[in-house]
Amino acid sequence: MPIPTDPAGRVAYELDRAHVFHSWSAQKSLDPVVMTGGEGSYLWDADGTRYLDFSSQLVYTNVGHQHPKIVKAIQDQAATLCTIAPAHANDKRALAAKLITDVAPEGMDKVFFTSGGADAIENAIRMARLHTGRTKVLSQYRSYHGATATAIQVTGDPRRWPNEFVPAGTAHFFGPFLYRSVFHAETEAEECERALEHLEQVIAFEGPGTIAAVILETVPGTSGIMPPPPGYLAGVRELCDRFGILLICDEVMAGFGRTGAWFAIDHYGITPDLITFAKGVNSGYVPMGGVIMRDEVAATWDDTAYPGGLTYSGHPLAAAAAVATMTAMHEEQVVENAARVGAEVFGPELRAMAERHPSIGDVRGLGVFWALDLVKDRDTKEPLAPYGGASPAVGGVLGAARKAGLLLFNQYHRIHVVPACNISDEDARKGLAILDEALEVADAAYEGERVTVAA
Numbered sequence: 001m002p003i004p005t006d007p008a009g010r011v012a013y014e015l016d017r018a019h020v021f022h023s024w025s026a027q028k029s030l031d032p033v034v035m036t037g038g039e040g041s042y043l044w045d046a047d048g049t050r051y052l053d054f055s056s057q058l059v060y061t062n063v064g065h066q067h068p069k070i071v072k073a074i075q076d077q078a079a080t081l082c083t084i085a086p087a088h089a090n091d092k093r094a095l096a097a098k099l100i101t102d103v104a105p106e107g108m109d110k111v112f113f114t115s116g117g118a119d120a121i122e123n124a125i126r127m128a129r130l131h132t133g134r135t136k137v138l139s140q141y142r143s144y145h146g147a148t149a150t151a152i153q154v155t156g157d158p159r160r161w162p163n164e165f166v167p168a169g170t171a172h173f174f175g176p177f178l179y180r181s182v183f184h185a186e187t188e189a190e191e192c193e194r195a196l197e198h199l200e201q202v203i204a205f206e207g208p209g210t211i212a213a214v215i216l217e218t219v220p221g222t223s224g225i226m227p228p229p230p231g232y233l234a235g236v237r238e239l240c241d242r243f244g245i246l247l248i249c250d251e252v253m254a255g256f257g258r259t260g261a262w263f264a265i266d267h268y269g270i271t272p273d274l275i276t277f278a279k280g281v282n283s284g285y286v287p288m289g290g291v292i293m294r295d296e297v298a299a300t301w302d303d304t305a306y307p308g309g310l311t312y313s314g315h316p317l318a319a320a321a322a323v324a325t326m327t328a329m330h331e332e333q334v335v336e337n338a339a340r341v342g343a344e345v346f347g348p349e350l351r352a353m354a355e356r357h358p359s360i361g362d363v364r365g366l367g368v369f370w371a372l373d374l375v376k377d378r379d380t381k382e383p384l385a386p387y388g389g390a391s392p393a394v395g396g397v398l399g400a401a402r403k404a405g406l407l408l409f410n411q412y413h414r415i416h417v418v419p420a421c422n423i424s425d426e427d428a429r430k431g432l433a434i435l436d437e438a439l440e441v442a443d444a445a446y447e448g449e450r451v452t453v454a455a
Contacts, residue, residue, distance in 0.1 A: 057284065065420075092320045117252035123291050256280030341368060
């Protein structure tokens, strides 16, 4: 039980359980750990137990915890000007926008700031609908775009199901995912070709003239970290251009170094019409998100007011944190570190781990953005936990890792390896060693299922 023995920690725990309503949770069964501090890739709880953070919390502390340059920037801004309304200009807001557009594709020079990723999705879809005069939006199954009204409708995972009470003009399609192909493909090239054919058919049957945008996560995150095959995103871009549809790339989780590039689109050489971002832009230190627009889209509102806004759009504290984060990422070569650690440590060692653990059905990822697909049977690929559900075996892996001092991110039957982008090789290998041992719990469940099936 994580109830702290430390008196102050115990008070925090009791107040939390009495008054805090937690997201995505059945409230009575919650038993949260009281975290009180952090530094770099580590956190510690109220009793002083240290944890290596392989989750980046919700995959957003891209430069780790308590980075001194970002903390100081927030402190300095708080001493100068804590807040200012969006109608005014502000030096940090303006500089943050410039730094963001500097790493975006050419011809994307305007940023609309929001309070987070879901707000960014809401506004990107609104912009697409207003720019095109169309209403419908196509999005992928196996996706997550946020929990606000429209964002949850375009989400493709089971969190959408209990929220489908607001008609939002959305339709879903299958993206490429060779390991669990719905197209009966045997190669990445086949998967790409058939996924594009499928999308073209969906566009035809939904009515090309009704579709404002196709929205997709450049590399789907929570739904499984599935880098698209070569040619797929270029093919989606071509379909959108052919039918006058805008392409929105959701980089809320994949952006700002996570995949070993500033944006995941950099791996694929495409320019979308709109990019949504949040999380890593300032390592989550102060809430911020936004939409980067192609110049042609931004020009829609040169002479007409854009009908949207947020009280905290480009909040000075968040903007100061973004400026400090991006500056530190450039100076400390954080993006390059993520690419190198992914190529030299995580990729090779996770694939070697799969050779040792029969419960690992698939390993995939880029940079510091990796997933282990846990299965009951490698031949059938039956997930270790049901789609949209949990299992004691996966919970056992998480518990064993936490007991050994490692925090993991998981979704259903997957373990995601998503530490800070500036993690050291030493800490990366230390976390992998703990994960390696914890996976014995999954292997035991795998072997148990195999015996049961064989019998």
